[in-house]
Amino acid sequence: MTVGATLRVGVIGVGDFGERHLRAYARQPGVTIVAVADKNAEHARAVAAHWGVQRWFADGAALIESCRPDGVSVVTPGFDHLEPTLAALDSGCAVLLEKPVAMSSGEVAIIEAAVEGSAAFVMPAHILRFTAPYIALHARVRAGAVGRLLGISSSRDRGRGHARLYADVHLALMTAIHDIDLAIWLSGSRALRVSAHERGREGDGPARLVWGQVEAVDGSVWSLRGSWLLPDSPPLADRLEIYGTEGAAVLALAPTVTILGSPIESVDHEVTPEAHSGAIDAEISHFLACIRKRAGSDIVTLAEAAHGIHIAEALIASARAGGDPVDVGD
Structure with missing residues (x-):
């Protein structure tokens, strides 16, 4: 994972809470929001236009493959967490993964195995x-x-x-x-x-x-x-x-x-x-700091979320x- 001076991020899942992630990223210095994705393609297009984001996708994996961001927030419903998270890890892209990080211990095990084989990390979005x-x-x-x-x-x-x-x-x-x-x-x-x-x-x-x-x-x-x-x-x-x-x-x-x-x-x-700014700004600021230092969080770990x-x-x-x-x- 090569990180430039300006971090390039995306948001996958831009419902109400996904837009809150967007707002928090927009307030961070040294960050460019390169794309958004949502299964509702028209909604993704509208959100991108509202936030001045140049690209939008109906599929999170397509966003990652096309844009190669440094990090993404995965803010989809829990049942849709696995595919974009694995795609991100496969491309060396860090993931801020909303709760619940997975819908079963089996899915968590798959994510943990993918982290072991990736240069990137998953930070659970346990905002409290x-x-x-x-x-x-x-x-x-x-x-x-x-x-x-x-x-x-x-x-x-x-x-x-x-x-x-x-x-x-x-x-x-x-x-x-x-x-x-x-x-x-x-x-x-x-x-x-x-x-x-x-x-x-x-x-x-x-x-x-x-x-x-x-x-x-x-x-x-x-x-x-x-x-x-x-x-x-x-x-x-x-x-x-x-x-x-x-x-x-x-x-x-x-x-x-x-x-x-x-x-x-x-x-x-x-x-x-x-x-x-509130807790989500602090959470996203910490996620970005982790990307810059190329290391996972010492505040909230995937192992704790899995437990x-x-x-x-x-x-x-x-x-x-x-x-x-x-x-x-x-």
């Missing part, structure tokens, strides 16, 4: 590791502010619309994957076994409540709860509690500022704010078995 309140909490917990870690409890509740948007993705792989990753990051440990329950299915639809418990190698226990049960209005605050031998730490963070006017508005103030997928799979298996404990694979 770049969000200021979580960074502050991580620093204090890892410095021993609550003593030896005993337990983690997290809750993340979203609207019922998620069950429609992600009808083919289990909640554990979509919403709860954030909390799985936070537990891995905060504990610095790995999961041994899990037990979980799911509720709220309607017909063939997805479970809308998942509640799991994880036993970790370091002896800590993690309670993870996620739901898609709320009305489609501003969500409850995400809550994270850390318990240790010397005390506890609590973070309650609403992802938006709620404006109770007419109409009611939810203004993002942490992840992808319109008016100033998160193993945990999510175990939670799903346990929930579907009525809560029976399931060992977490490697």
Whole structure:
């Protein structure tokens, strides 16, 4: 992977969040967005025109083959992550891969094998590791502010619309994957076994409540709860509690500022704010720095993301078995 003074990047998948990646790249110095790709060719063309990007494609692999960028964001739905990621790695192009990085442990293994044979790397886009309140909490917990870690409890509740948007993705792989990753990051440990329950299915639809418990190698226990049960209005605050031998730490963070006017508005103030840089800018800045130094991230690794997928799979298996404990694979 030869890197020039100006980094050349592309974005594959330019729905709402893909455009947020575009906005963040556009704010970075020394970066040229060479192309975008989306399965909806007309949408790809329109997004390229809006952002002044010269080239657009209906296929991510075609973008990589034709443009040979230094790095790409893969912001497609999870089921479409594998092909563009493998194409990028084969061409020596670094990948910022949105969560979930894959839909199964089998797909993760394929990506890991491709990284081993590539000059490039994959950086999982676990954005909460770049969000200021979580960074502050991580620093204090890892410095021993609550003593030896005993337990983690997290809750993340979203609207019922998620069950429609992600009808083919289990909640554990979509919403709860954030909390799985936070537990891995905060504990610095790995999961041994899990037990979980799911509720709220309607017909063939997805479970809308998942509640799991994880036993970790370091002896800590993690309670993870996620739901898609709320009305489609501003969500409850995400809550994270850390318990240790010397005390506890609590973070309650609403992802938006709620404006109770007419109409009611939810203004993002942490992840992808319109008016100033946020966590996604920090994440993409770090990705670009990794490309320049030709090395993967030391903040979030593919191995950690892969372990998160193993945990999510175990939670799903346990929930579907009525809560029976399931060992977490490697």
